[in-house]
Amino acid sequence: MSPDVQQQEDQQQQQQPPVINFVLSFLLVGLAWGFTTPFIRRAAKDHRPGVHPLLDRPSVRQSRIRRAAFTALFAVIDLLRNPRYAVPLVLNLTGSVWFFLLVGRAELSLTVPIVNTVAFLFTVLGEWWVEGKVISRDTMIGMLLSVGGIALCVQSKNAS
Structure with a gap:
């Protein structure tokens, strides 16, 4: 070496x-x-997820993609706030x-x-x-x- x-x-x-x-x-x-x-x-x-009125809007309920995206977003926000x-x-x-x-x-x-x-x-x-x-x-x-x-x-x- x-x-x-x-x-x-x-x-x-x-x-x-x-x-x-x-x-x-x-x-x-x-x-x-x-x-x-x-x-x-x-x-x-x-x-226990909270209630989110935005999910009940017709524009969100009619779109499968929007509903899934907002549901996931609120789930993450709810968990991170806990x-x-x-x-x-x-x-x-x-x-x-x-x-x-x-x-x-x-x-x-x-x-x-x-x-x-x-x-x-x-x-x-x-x-x-x-x-x-x-x-x-x-x-x-x-x-x-x-x-x-x-x-x-x-x-x-x-x-x-």
Whole structure:
């Protein structure tokens, strides 16, 4: 290996943030994606759309496209005006921004499976918290196998 290549590799390693930053980032994205999902689901299930007189106008009722467009628009507006839906949604979308920033810095083949696994784990915990769902033995085994699989992926990257 030439000295220039070795020097470039040393500079790249020095520019990388500590591993704990990546671990915390993975956890935050997984938390934002996974733990908020049960809250979004509960708010969407409990949602009762308001009355919108515009939908009763003849010009809207006669046009299938207008009726569908206005119905969809009012559904989105009604949900976003509901803090029980909007707050978890904003946190969830913030996780997507964090993920975008993380993908640019971390190893892609580790980032995607780690974040998705952590999101799954937090979704299970969120369902337990929000809906009182019991975490079954099979789900617990699946969670442990998922974590074990991620550990194998991380170990294989460190070995190479």
